[in-house]
Amino acid sequence: MSDSEHAGGKGRRKPITARELARLIGVSQSAVSRAFTPGASIAAELREKILRHAAEVDYHPNAIASMLSRSRSNIVGIVVSDMQNPFYPALIEKLSRALQQVGLQSLLFNIAKGSNLEHQLSAVRRYNVDAVIVISATILSGATLRWVTEGRAAVLINRVVDGGELSCVACDNIAGGRAIADHFHQLGHRRVAYVAGLAHTSTNLERQNAFITRVAELGMTLGGHFDGGEYSYAAGRRAALEVAAKGNIDAVFFANDILAAGGIDAFRDEAGLRVPEDISVAGFDDIAMAGWPRYSITTFRQPLDEMVQVTVGMIEDGSCEPGQSATIRRLSGELIVRKTTGPFVSR
Amino acid sequence: MSDSEHAGGKGRRKPITARELARLIGVSQSAVSRAFTPGASIAAELREKILRHAAEVDYHPNAIASMLSRSRSNIVGIVVSDMQNPFYPALIEKLSRALQQVGLQSLLFNIAKGSNLEHQLSAVRRYNVDAVIVISATILSGATLRWVTEGRAAVLINRVVDGGELSCVACDNIAGGRAIADHFHQLGHRRVAYVAGLAHTSTNLERQNAFITRVAELGMTLGGHFDGGEYSYAAGRRAALEVAAKGNIDAVFFANDILAAGGIDAFRDEAGLRVPEDISVAGFDDIAMAGWPRYSITTFRQPLDEMVQVTVGMIEDGSCEPGQSATIRRLSGELIVRKTTGPFVSR
Numbered sequence: 208m209s210d211s212e213h214a215g216g217k218g219r220r221k222p223i224t225a226r227e228l229a230r231l232i233g234v235s236q237s238a239v240s241r242a243f244t245p246g247a248s249i250a251a252e253l254r255e256k257i258l259r260h261a262a263e264v265d266y267h268p269n270a271i272a273s274m275l276s277r278s279r280s281n282i283v284g285i286v287v288s289d290m291q292n293p294f295y296p297a298l299i300e301k302l303s304r305a306l307q308q309v310g311l312q313s314l315l316f317n318i319a320k321g322s323n324l325e326h327q328l329s330a331v332r333r334y335n336v337d338a339v340i341v342i343s344a345t346i347l348s349g350a351t352l353r354w355v356t357e358g359r360a361a362v363l364i365n366r367v368v369d370g371g372e373l374s375c376v377a378c379d380n381i382a383g384g385r386a387i388a389d390h391f392h393q394l395g396h397r398r399v400a401y402v403a404g405l406a407h408t409s410t411n412l413e414r415q416n417a418f419i420t421r422v423a424e425l426g427m428t429l430g431g432h433f434d435g436g437e438y439s440y441a442a443g444r445r446a447a448l449e450v451a452a453k454g455n456i457d458a459v460f461f462a463n464d465i466l467a468a469g470g471i472d473a474f475r476d477e478a479g480l481r482v483p484e485d486i487s488v489a490g491f492d493d494i495a496m497a498g499w500p501r502y503s504i505t506t507f508r509q510p511l512d513e514m515v516q517v518t519v520g521m522i523e524d525g526s527c528e529p530g531q532s533a534t535i536r537r538l539s540g541e542l543i544v545r546k547t548t549g550p551f552v553s554r
Numbered sequence: 555m556s557d558s559e560h561a562g563g564k565g566r567r568k569p570i571t572a573r574e575l576a577r578l579i580g581v582s583q584s585a586v587s588r589a590f591t592p593g594a595s596i597a598a599e600l601r602e603k604i605l606r607h608a609a610e611v612d613y614h615p616n617a618i619a620s621m622l623s624r625s626r627s628n629i630v631g632i633v634v635s636d637m638q639n640p641f642y643p644a645l646i647e648k649l650s651r652a653l654q655q656v657g658l659q660s661l662l663f664n665i666a667k668g669s670n671l672e673h674q675l676s677a678v679r680r681y682n683v684d685a686v687i688v689i690s691a692t693i694l695s696g697a698t699l700r701w702v703t704e705g706r707a708a709v710l711i712n713r714v715v716d717g718g719e720l721s722c723v724a725c726d727n728i729a730g731g732r733a734i735a736d737h738f739h740q741l742g743h744r745r746v747a748y749v750a751g752l753a754h755t756s757t758n759l760e761r762q763n764a765f766i767t768r769v770a771e772l773g774m775t776l777g778g779h780f781d782g783g784e785y786s787y788a789a790g791r792r793a794a795l796e797v798a799a800k801g802n803i804d805a806v807f808f809a810n811d812i813l814a815a816g817g818i819d820a821f822r823d824e825a826g827l828r829v830p831e832d833i834s835v836a837g838f839d840d841i842a843m844a845g846w847p848r849y850s851i852t853t854f855r856q857p858l859d860e861m862v863q864v865t866v867g868m869i870e871d872g873s874c875e876p877g878q879s880a881t882i883r884r885l886s887g888e889l890i891v892r893k894t895t896g897p898f899v900s901r
Contacts, residue, residue, distance in 0.1 A: 291644070291842065296640075297637070300664060312662070313661070313664070314659055315632075315660040315661070317650040317651050440846060472846065499819065501823060
């Protein structure tokens, strides 16, 4: 490891070790270690003294050595598969910063659809990470998720897997789907449609079933449900053209905002429909673009900050460790009414 | 480490070690190690045999142990600071996949603007990563970059630092700035403007200086240059309103696409200007949104795939290691003419 760290200054000096630093200051090596461990028991004055001397001699605790002695790596594996939907970069950004604030770094495992998943995921098992967070888990089966996270602390974000083995943090998709149906109904819409992302995923099924159930409860008509095939702008465009071809639809709930953005553009540019005068559109997530004046999408906001906070909390308090019974946390979202939904105008 | 890996199957068996696997097959432990090391010298037949047996007993080489023996971690640190601009998630996605393909994982260091940078960056120095890739380096000074990467293999993407110590991979921003000026001139525009992102960054200065120089060479008039203050949609909107208030501008070059998207929306929605009939707009990067029919932004495409390939190549061949003289690679981009630029129409 001596090649990887160097003391400051011009020359390539050998880095100072914890033992040398301890001798230099006249404290125990364990005190040096505790000074650099967040939350460790050490007098504030002693910690201050050690950190001051450490800065002077450019001492940095070696993360790998520290890991071996504590059998913790301070690294959390993050498994992602879709960074094109702006929801995920925003989530990863917040998550990696929140982890950093408690002394954890994020090791990214970027899983590509279609290619050999087991081979890609075997890397996750090879690294001694303290925990695994799986986001955009839509392309992984429950069995694969259990295999990847086996024996590890693990949290799934935005996905719930049955069986009670995996801890999950998700938005209350059911309340979201119902809220959109209620909103459409209050605006006077009676013939509505649903556009799925990946139809078989838990996220989609929850939103779809809740929406359709509420539509039926309220006596509205489901004028069609369409499958985008993926959560993308292009899929939203394609689905919108199908909706327009079918005709006679008052309002459409797209399974997320990036689908809705594509749908709105296709309605306006290709189908010659005004949004919301001719057709109302709602999405889900509240990505930044949904708030842009040009889109101004009515949507159901996922509580990103809270999802991140709860996830990091589960890792910190150990409640997502394999010995524990799995925790499922459903966090409340919020209907955000903007300009893509409006009152029904008889045509 | 015995807690972190488990053999397959129902029970929690202790994982098999390299030594046990070697005995089982009757080969040397070194052969087992070489079988799992990409590029290591080993007969194809022997490797095949070892990998087959390893799969049968669910053996996984331990990345940490392997790191200690080879003093390589197979981890590359990626320092990022801006995931809101879609250019960066797209780059990170491609980069992390390309690294994975050569057996390297990405450890993410997500640096927040404004807060204590040195404190945040000290984490980068603590981890025994094989190399550091810094992207969106705009918020770090040259001195800070040298400190973070000291003694490490390192590549800056999308940023060039003077002094010849750091290897850099960047798009040819100068050719890009000139190409946009030439394009405006060919369309008949004579009064043009420039909107900066972060004015002091090398990326911005290169695009800005090249554009303004070419504007002057062609005898066009620089009707104004504006500072967005950041590379964001909101900054693009604000700058466009300043351009519109100033008036009498034929065409505007925004320093990147996300600025241009905000600018186009503000011109159309708030300033009542048609794009391109009343004012032409060009961006830079070619993010996915630039290709959406609603935006259809004329832009200068950064060669993302090639930038990723060259960066990973520098890490693989060791040319970005500290002993080597720094390599600066300027890759060619491409002018993509879409619908936000058009011929000058006298008003």
